[in-house]
Amino acid sequence: MVEPHRSGCPINLTLEMLGDRWSLIVIRDILVGNRRHFRELLTQSEEGIASNILADRLHRLVDAGLLSRSDDPTHRQKAVYSLTEPAIQLVPLLAMMGAWGRRHTPATRVLSVRAQLLEEGGPDLWSDFMDELRSLHLGRPMKGPSVIAKLQAAFAKAVTGEKDVTPTPEKMPRRVKTKR
Numbered sequence: 001m002v003e004p005h006r007s008g009c010p011i012n013l014t015l016e017m018l019g020d021r022w023s024l025i026v027i028r029d030i031l032v033g034n035r036r037h038f039r040e041l042l043t044q045s046e047e048g049i050a051s052n053i054l055a056d057r058l059h060r061l062v063d064a065g066l067l068s069r070s071d072d073p074t075h076r077q078k079a080v081y082s083l084t085e086p087a088i089q090l091v092p093l094l095a096m097m098g099a100w101g102r103r104h105t106p107a108t109r110v111l112s113v114r115a116q117l118l119e120e121g122g123p124d125l126w127s128d129f130m131d132e133l134r135s136l137h138l139g140r141p142m143k144g145p146s147v148i149a150k151l152q153a154a155f156a157k158a159v160t161g162e163k164d165v166t167p168t169p170e171k172m173p174r175r176v177k178t179k180r
Helices: 010-018 023-031 038-044 051-063 091-104 109-138 147-160
Strands: 067-071 079-083
Touching: 010 023, 023 038, 023 051, 023 079, 023 091, 038 051, 038 079, 051 067, 079 109, 091 109, 109 147
Parallel strands: none
Antiparallel strands: 067 079
């Protein structure tokens, strides 16, 4: 049975599909971390999702058409989750959410590095990233250099402390309050 929507507002409909606590985290982990199996999603996410919640979210995301599920040819008891075109088109939204989160939340330097690169790269980088995701998840030909490799390399450098790429609060510009 199809549940009725609260309204036909596109923001509401998007939130009904993605607005729970875990759905975007699962998509993020598949998108940026290339985690395609249940066990990888369960054990490698920083947020520590419970197995029953993960199973439910994967099922919901497949039903919503954001993920596809196929049998893993290397192991008959495993499934491989892939992004669909609508999920790939979430890249700009996730990039902007990451940019907003870097500015307005106590995000860590290490976990902000990929968001910073996506923000600084803007629509051109997002487009290249989406093309690469289409190659990995939809079997389309690869068009250019790997954005995923660039994001992973920056994250690895941040983890080892090799380069501080995210401004600290002291280095960030401050808003000046003016009296009216």
